Amino acid sequence: MKEALIYLHGFNSASIDNHGNLLSKNKLKILNNFCNENNFKFIAPNLDYRNIPEVIENLNFLERELDKDGYDVTFIGTSLGGFFAEYMAWETLTKAILINPAINPSKTLKRYIGNIKNFANGKEYKWTSENCEAFVEYEQELLKFPYTEIPRTVILDRGDEVIDVERTIERYDGKASVHTFEGGSHRFDHIEEALPIIKKAIFSFALPLTD
Numbered sequence: 001m002k003e004a005l006i007y008l009h010g011f012n013s014a015s016i017d018n019h020g021n022l023l024s025k026n027k028l029k030i031l032n033n034f035c036n037e038n039n040f041k042f043i044a045p046n047l048d049y050r051n052i053p054e055v056i057e058n059l060n061f062l063e064r065e066l067d068k069d070g071y072d073v074t075f076i077g078t079s080l081g082g083f084f085a086e087y088m089a090w091e092t093l094t095k096a097i098l099i100n101p102a103i104n105p106s107k108t109l110k111r112y113i114g115n116i117k118n119f120a121n122g123k124e125y126k127w128t129s130e131n132c133e134a135f136v137e138y139e140q141e142l143l144k145f146p147y148t149e150i151p152r153t154v155i156l157d158r159g160d161e162v163i164d165v166e167r168t169i170e171r172y173d174g175k176a177s178v179h180t181f182e183g184g185s186h187r188f189d190h191i192e193e194a195l196p197i198i199k200k201a202i203f204s205f206a207l208p209l210t211d
Contacts (some may be wrong), residue, residue, distance in 0.1 A: 001070065001071075001072045001091035001173075002039075002040075002041065002069075002070050002071045002072065003038070003039075003040040003041070003071065003072050003074070004040065004041040004042075004043065004066045004071035004072070004073050004074070004204075005031065005035055005040050005041070005042050005043070005072060005074050005076055005089075005201055005202065006043045006044075006045075006059070006062065006063070006066075006075050006076065007028070007031060007042065007043070007044040007076050007081070008045075008047060008059075008073070008075065008077030008078075008081030008082075008084050008085050008088075009044070009046070009047065009077070009078065009081050009120070010077075010078045010079030010080050010081050010082075010102075011049060011079060011080040011102070011105070011109060011112070012112065012116060012118055012119060012120075012127075013118065013119065013120045013193065014046045014121045015028060015044035015045065015046055015120075016044065016045070016046045016120060017121060018121065022044060023120055025111050025119075025120070026165075026191065027187075027191050028044060029079065030191050030192055030195070031044075031076075031191070031198075032044075034199075038199065040202070041066070041071060043062065043066075044075065045058070045059075045062070047081075047084070048089070049080060049131075050125070050127070050131050052134055052135070052138065055084065056084075056087070056088070056091065056211075059075075059084070059088050059091075060088075060091060060092065061205045063088070063092045063094065066145050067161065072094075073094045073095070073202070074089075074093065074095040074096070074097060074201065074202045075089050075092075075094060075095065075096050075097070075122070076087045076096075076097040076098075076099070076198065077096075077097075077099065077101070077102075078099040078100055078101075078116075078188055079099075079100055079101065079102050079162070079163075079186065080102045080105055080109075081101045081136075082098035082099055082100065082101025082102060082167065083098075083101055083103065083105055083135075083142075085097060085098055085101075086142060086143060086152060086199070087099055087138060087141070088140070089150045089152070090098045090142075090145045090150055091109050092176070093150060095150060095152075095153075095201065095202070095204060096148065096150065096151070096152045096153070097152075097153045097155065097198055097201050097202075098152065098153070098154045098155070098176075098196075099118075099155045099156075099188050100156055100157060100160050100162075100163055100186055100188050101154065101163070101168065102154075102163060103139075103163070103167075103168060103171055104139060105135045105139070106133060106134075106135040106136045106139060107132075108162070108163070109131070109132050109135070110129070112127045112134050113127055113128060113129055113132070114126070114127065126179060143180070151177075151204040152172070152175065152176035152177070153176060153178075153179070153197065153198075153200075153201035153204070154169075154172045154176045154178045154179070154201065155179045155180075155188075155190075155194050155197060155198075156168060156169070156178070156179070156180045157180075157181050157183065157184025157185055157186070157188050157189060157190060158180050158181065158182050158183065159182070159183040159184040159185055159186065159189075160184065160185060160186045160188075161185060161186055162186040163186065165180070177201070177204075179194070181193065181194070
């Protein structure tokens with residue numbers, strides 16, 4: 001089986017520049033090189049998190065096309081991308097790797113309400129309270145998902161200044177393979193050290209369902 005890794009960037013970020021090229025961010029370069037070395041397909045789309053149904057529809061389409069081409073898909077995401085990686089893995093019954101994931105974006109993203117600028121490509125746009133509230137139903141859905149159905153791997157920097165690391169560990173205790181690194185930040189500063197964990201997660205299998 002061929003392997004494909006779909007990377008989902010965080011909130012107010014991007015992966016592709018205006019010319020369709022992969023941005024020269026450290027995580028992207030390292031993951032892209034990692035995939036090239038292992039003959040994995042690496043895809044990192046730009047996502048507009050103001051339209052959640054469209055994000056889900058587009059990622060569902062992407063996964064179906066890769067499946068038709070014989071690829072085994074793993075979703076990997078950082079921060080808000082981690083939230084969507086988990087959701088999409090359940091939607092498509094694939095695998096999820098969550099790096100410093102947001103678990104309550106409806107609350108944590110309220111600090112950004114107003115006119116903001118994408119730090120990766122400089123595009124300006126408006127973030128609203130309605131954009132935050134739109135996440136509530138998806139947060140509730142994630143809490144209902146049977147955790148034995150798909151493999152999840154959670155990777156955390158304990159020095160993350162944005163998410164509550166201990167709460168995240170508690171959330172996934174017994175429900176996912178959880179790995180932590182001392183220090184670091186919300187940007188996740190241990191991507192190279194995490195590559196063996198990521199490779200193992202790509203080849204992981206779902207736990208057998210229990211009654």
